[in-house]
Amino acid sequence: MKIVVVWTYHYKGVETTFRSDEMAPAQALSVAEEISKTGRAKAITFLDEQGGTWTAKELKKYLKEMETEPANVVVYFDGGFDLGRRAAGVGCAIYFEQNNKRYRIRKNLKMDSIKSNNEAEYAALYFSIQELESMGVRHQTVRFIGDSQVVINQMSGEWPLYEKDLSYWADKIDEKLNQLGIQPQYELVGRKSNEEADRLATQALNEIEIDGKIELQ
Incomplete structure (x- = not known):
């Protein structure tokens, strides 16, 4: 902040x-x-x-x-979509500091009722914000890093947003961020730089659940 x-x-x-x-x-x-x-x-x-x-x-x-809450939070997020199964996998890797130590959380989720890859990417961003809420992240600037040009550019205001399905997610994201007092900084990276979150999304599609936290040295 x-x-x-x-x-x-x-x-x-x-x-x-x-x-x-x-x-x-x-x-x-x-x-x-x-x-x-x-x-x-x-x-x-x-x-x-x-x-x-x-x-x-x-x-x-x-x-x-x-002093005791998560700080210097960086979120990597990604969503994957399987057209044949009409299913999506979302994942996020969250890096942060707390009590003078550094941690990483990895989490993913399989989702139904998703209609496109772009919607899966939006769902992944919202999923990561829900995780921040459960961590107690409040009133601070958070970096959100993803490889979706659509999500990053639309959420940062660089591109217009017309699609009804995507607007639904964008509104939910803005509402949740305002509720938590989080100021987002959106950053677009190449797919290779986002491979950790991409792997989590793929694992979710394959029904491999990941939910872990480790201390980083």
Whole structure:
């Protein structure tokens, strides 16, 4: 999560409002403390990337919680589709830090009622966000990495989205991200760079269930 510090400055009967650049929450608190020392800051507020307002007390509480919650989260996702069986396999590999240690979660799922490969890719992204919710990931920026040009470019706003089936998933994804306070950063990679998530999706199609977590050295 990035924070903008907004403060009203009072000097010789004149008041004006200033906004800082985006910065990490801890840096924002430090800047606010320095501004307060001038004795001329009438009001100081903190704005997150989604326009939410925070007090200094709330930010300090957030930083305390983040010491034990997942942080620096990176998600690789992929979906596979079998036209003959009208089935899809979705998978995700999630890398994160927690309690000064690094971890990786791998998870997949076989799904029915999917109509296309693009829909399977969207379902995979939503599946990964559901996993973030179960992990307790909240109010932070998360990198979502995939090899689907359609999903990455449409979710990032680079391409228009007209298909009804895909819009359904895109709306669900945006709603869930807003609910969790997650700011997504979408990144398109080649298939080879996404082979871990691709393998998980293929295993799901073959009814091989994966659900594991390991500590990384």
